[in-house]
Amino acid sequence: MQEKLTIIKVGGKIVEEADTLNQLLDDFSVLTGYKLLVHGGGRSATHMASRLGIESTMVNGRRVTDAETLKVVTMVYGGLVNKNIVAGLQAKGVNAIGLTGADMDVIRSVKRPVKDIDYGFVGDVERVDAEALATLIRRGVIPVMAPLTHDGKGHILNTNADTIAGETAKALAQIFDVTLVYCFEKKGVLSDENDDDSVIPVLTPNLFREYVGKGIIKEGMIPKLENAFSALEAGVGQVIITSASAIGKDIGTVIKK
Numbered sequence: 001m002q003e004k005l006t007i008i009k010v011g012g013k014i015v016e017e018a019d020t021l022n023q024l025l026d027d028f029s030v031l032t033g034y035k036l037l038v039h040g041g042g043r044s045a046t047h048m049a050s051r052l053g054i055e056s057t058m059v060n061g062r063r064v065t066d067a068e069t070l071k072v073v074t075m076v077y078g079g080l081v082n083k084n085i086v087a088g089l090q091a092k093g094v095n096a097i098g099l100t101g102a103d104m105d106v107i108r109s110v111k112r113p114v115k116d117i118d119y120g121f122v123g124d125v126e127r128v129d130a131e132a133l134a135t136l137i138r139r140g141v142i143p144v145m146a147p148l149t150h151d152g153k154g155h156i157l158n159t160n161a162d163t164i165a166g167e168t169a170k171a172l173a174q175i176f177d178v179t180l181v182y183c184f185e186k187k188g189v190l191s192d193e194n195d196d197d198s199v200i201p202v203l204t205p206n207l208f209r210e211y212v213g214k215g216i217i218k219e220g221m222i223p224k225l226e227n228a229f230s231a232l233e234a235g236v237g238q239v240i241i242t243s244a245s246a247i248g249k250d251i252g253t254v255i256k257k
């Protein structure tokens with residue numbers, strides 16, 4: 001039987017505010033068993049870019065990343081956000097290590113080819129070194145992964161954090177029995193955006209298509225769920241979309257094949 005591993009992905013709104021981040025890190029630190037944290041930070045990057053006079057453009061939930069924006073996201077994700085989380089976890093007795101995809105060559109990507117849209121320095125994941133991560137995890141070191149990858153030729157690339165979580169989960173599913181939990185500010189995927197209690201308990205591909213067609217599932221939730229279904233198809237044991245305050249509890253939206 002494979003050992004269990006929980007991968008938690010936490011998004012922009014939660015990592016940006018000290019109180020919500022601290023609560024998340026508290027919940028994460030008491031989670032038992034092998035674990036790994038993936039963080040976003042899109043909102044922090046947008047705020048920092050704006051302070052530097054750089055406008056942010058999102059297309060289909062992805063940041064168009066020009067050379068100046070790449071500098072900002074590298075500083076914000078690889079520096080500020082990642083190191084705050086690592087220091088916060090260390091303070092709670094969790095032996096965390098912060099990693100971008102370049103560290104230990106853990107995630108290689110290729111610059112997204114220009115088709116209709118030029119996303120700039122955005123990386124599509126080519127491979128995740130699951131063995132390197134498993135070695136750390138088995139030694140009791142908890143990887144904290146930033147949404148940055150590299151191309152092996154010296155270039156950092158910006159990669160959506162939901163994708164980092166999905167691809168990392170897929171790779172680690174070859175070694176562990178992986179549960180992937182996407183945490184965000186709502187209690188789960190909602191059937192009515194104005195009703196926080198309208199959580200859809202189980203979401204299948206058919207239901208997903210139906211809700212997208214009706215405009216109920218939209219914006220950043222579409223790529224998040226595409227990543228979730230793709231992870232399940234690739235052997236990840238369980239995928240859940242839930243609130244940050246629900247880590248370790250059995251609530252939220254369960255994704256099914």
Ligand SMILES: Nc1ncnc2c1ncn2[C@@H]1O[C@H](COP(=O)(O)OP(=O)(O)O)[C@@H](O)[C@H]1O
Nearest residue numbers: 011012184186188189190216217218219220221
């Ligand atoms: N049906 C839905 N249920 C919940 N959230 C939804 C739904 N449709 C769209 N959304 C939006 O998706 C957002 C989550 O996606 P995103 O912002 O990419 O996540 P994250 O906060 O993890 O970065 C929510 O904040 C919400 O505005």
Ligand SMILES: CC(=O)N[C@@H](CCC(=O)OP(=O)(O)O)C(=O)O
Nearest residue numbers: 011012040041042062063160161
């Ligand atoms: C290419 C791309 O879109 N990268 C994302 C990475 C950060 C992210 O995904 O942050 P959240 O999880 O907080 O949204 C971005 O720069 O916004």
